Amino acid sequence: MRALLVEDEHALREQLAASLRKGGYTVDEAPDGEEALYLGREYPYDVAIMDLGLPKIDGIQVIETLRKESRHFPILILTARGHWQERVRGLEAGGDDYLTKPFHTEELLARLNALVRRSAGFSSPVISAGPIELDTSAQRVKVSDSELDLTSFEYKVLEYLMLHPDEVVSKTTLTEHIYEQDCDRDSNVIEVFIGRLRKKLDAAGGIKPIETLRGRGYRFSPVS
Structure with missing residues (x-):
């Protein structure tokens, strides 16, 4: 499965990308909203991991634009602890699930796997x-x-x-x-x-x- 990872914090992005690849995903990385929008339009992803506080174009706008352009792959939103308003806005913009930082990689992978399965019509792993x-x-x-x-x-x-x-x-x-x-x-x-x-x-x-x-x-x- 091919995943789009959008995170502006370099160290966290590299860590997540390594974990995703170890978990069997093919990963493309974007450090800002502009690159995320380009990649989301250009390639057929199975799932995306989207931070919301991004440079250039914020994550909410990226999600809204992709959805308006009929990019239907599942999107998992990453948000800071306590920012419940961001989670609500992200889900209303077209996100499918969210995960609050900090989180365990195992939970991230489990949520991604579930999103990919459900988008294909399967409920069981x-x-x-x-x-x-x-x-x-x-x-x-x-x-x-x-x-x-x-x-x-x-x-x-x-x-x-x-x-x-x-x-x-x-x-x-x-x-x-x-x-x-x-x-x-x-x-x-x-x-x-x-x-x-x-x-x-x-x-x-x-x-x-x-x-x-x-x-x-x-x-x-x-x-x-």
Whole structure:
């Protein structure tokens, strides 16, 4: 999943970015509202973490502008303790949840995971598709109760596909959601990840949930 992290305090931003990446997120960082607005318009995020007291353009205005321009990804607001008015304004502007500073990283990750799941229509952290079970909290995948050994990128590809079942997902879309903005992207690598996933998911034979649609992309169809 790809996250936009907007925080003007450099040390905190770097700390949060490291924790998010460790938690499996692809992260783009913005130190001010102007950069946040540019990135939010330019890239397809799965979730955003937004401080409100930002230089150049404040967080409330960033949220309002993104919502008016039909950017619907979930937004988690960061606010200072005791500033309940900011929380109310942020939620009314289009934010989906808030977290008060200081906070525990584990809670931040749990809230982000919940926002991503709910935006995709899932209430439980465990997504099941026949014998395939993906735990978005633990980042583990099982097939018929046997855990698979997946690389970070293999997991990200499968997670995105399973959060968007029966949708046609292009290689470009997958590339945009698993790589950060400054990475050297090669969409052909997606074919390699898909090939590995198919072998690992279908090691016992008979499970073929990932369909290739030539010239269009891939579709994950739940298996019985």
